[in-house]
Amino acid sequence: MTQNWKTVVSLGTAVAILLGIIYIKTGPKTAIYTAPQNSYSNPSQSTPPATDNPNDMQSALLQSAVQEQSSFSAEAGDSAAVSSDNQAISNFGQAYDANAF
């Protein structure tokens, strides 16, 4: 029983190491920046039909305010672009490979 456990543990360790090496060699190397798109809804679909009801007017005005707020949120999402060159900069920093010398 103990011998079997040793076999399982040894094989498991070896497989984990192998998988780790394969991941390091073949894993994702570049971070792709995808800028946020316009995420707020299309007004042609969401603008409610006009009525003479003040309550409907209030709902529509609130909806327009929320929509405008989401348009700014989409704009602010571009701040992620600042660090979108991280991978390329990191790659440059590793241009010198001490092993090649």
Add this chain to the structure above:
Amino acid sequence: MLSKKITSSIASLLLLASIFLPSLSSAQQQAAKPAVNFCGRVSTLQTTLDQTITDRKNKLENTWTQRQQMIATNRSNREQRLTSDRLQWDQNRQERYNKMMAKATTDSQKQAITAFEATIELAVKTRKSAADGAIQTFRSSLDQAINTRETDIKTAISNFQSAVDNAFSQAKTDCDKGAQTAIVHSNLKTALQAARQQFEITRQTADKVSTQEQTLAQARRNSVEQAISTFKTTLQDAITTLKTALGKN
């Protein structure tokens, strides 16, 4: 018996690894290169490193160009969308004012609707101005952060290239003077490693700009939320007044 099984299993896995990952053994061979003929290889090493630097620099600059284009495209799309949205909401509001006015039966009701319209239009205008201002400020700040980051990295790249050139020049000079190959080799590696570390320091400094930008973006997001909150309060008050005038409470 069992230990033989374990040994053979591990050996099989490592054999698989060596088949799938030939670059590992290649890297190890490179690392094991003796320094004996180092002076004869200096020019080749420099050419190889220069080419790597040029390639990666070009890739980085392409990344910057793509980022700039993507941001410009997104901004343009959002501007068109926002303009279209606002136009439709403006028309929608006007239709509502007209319908309410058509249904009004007394002068006091009509006056209340006119006052309501003036209040709401001013509030909408104020809200739009606040949002537009926040967006413009945000864009300027983002552009500045990106420019600062690119400038810092460009400077770091230039410094790195100069350090590499100087290191190889020194190595060639030392080789020509007949210095010990092992020492020349070691000095070159030390100089290149120092250049790399210096570049990394600059990179870490540039990363702080990103953090600052996120903080500023949050501050501006808060200001937009405040403007919209103010709008909602104004709207609530105006609606209450209007409903009272129309007898709809």
